[in-house]
Amino acid sequence: MRIAIGADDNGYLLKEEVKKYLTEKKFDYEDFGTFSADPVDYPDIGAKVARAVADGKFDRGILVCGTGIGMAIVANKIPGIRAACCHDAYSAERARKSNNAQIMTMGALIIGKELAKKILDMWLASEFDAKASPGSARKVNRIMDIEEEYLRKP
Numbered sequence: 746m747r748i749a750i751g752a753d754d755n756g757y758l759l760k761e762e763v764k765k766y767l768t769e770k771k772f773d774y775e776d777f778g779t780f781s782a783d784p785v786d787y788p789d790i791g792a793k794v795a796r797a798v799a800d801g802k803f804d805r806g807i808l809v810c811g812t813g814i815g816m817a818i819v820a821n822k823i824p825g826i827r828a829a830c831c832h833d834a835y836s837a838e839r840a841r842k843s844n845n846a847q848i849m850t851m852g853a854l855i856i857g858k859e860l861a862k863k864i865l866d867m868w869l870a871s872e873f874d875a876k877a878s879p880g881s882a883r884k885v886n887r888i889m890d891i892e893e894e895y896l897r898k899p
């Protein structure tokens with residue numbers, strides 16, 4: 746599994762902890778920035794990660810900002826992306842199993858590094874299975890249909 750990762754200045758330190766953890770777990774990832782705690786606009790980094798996932802260059806993405814909310818909003822603007830803000834293991838599991846979210850966002854001002862690892866473990870271990878959950882598959886397909894309706898508008 747290839748993972749794209751990015752953060753703004755508020756999420757920089759937690760992103761660095763996540764990278765260490767991914768390395769320990771032997772996951773292949775690429776860091777899209779930021780590379781310091783200097784102020785940066787999160788939409789630019791969030792969009793880079795989401796585009797890389799949408800283009801199929803990466804299987805999943807992880808984005809970190811102060812709350813996780815802003816990164817989720819920007820990632821969800823990229824066609825084909827389903828991003829979910831996760832601050833507990835259950836929401837991370839459901840993001841994958843029920844919503845087939847390819848991108849998880851976290852808030853560095855909300856969770857600490859140990860909780861982030863637990864959330865990450867659950868999200869990485871969870872898979873979407875359309876056959877096992879046809880109701881979820883139907884809903885994810887409907888989300889994509891709605892997106893397509895707006896992409897077709899002139």
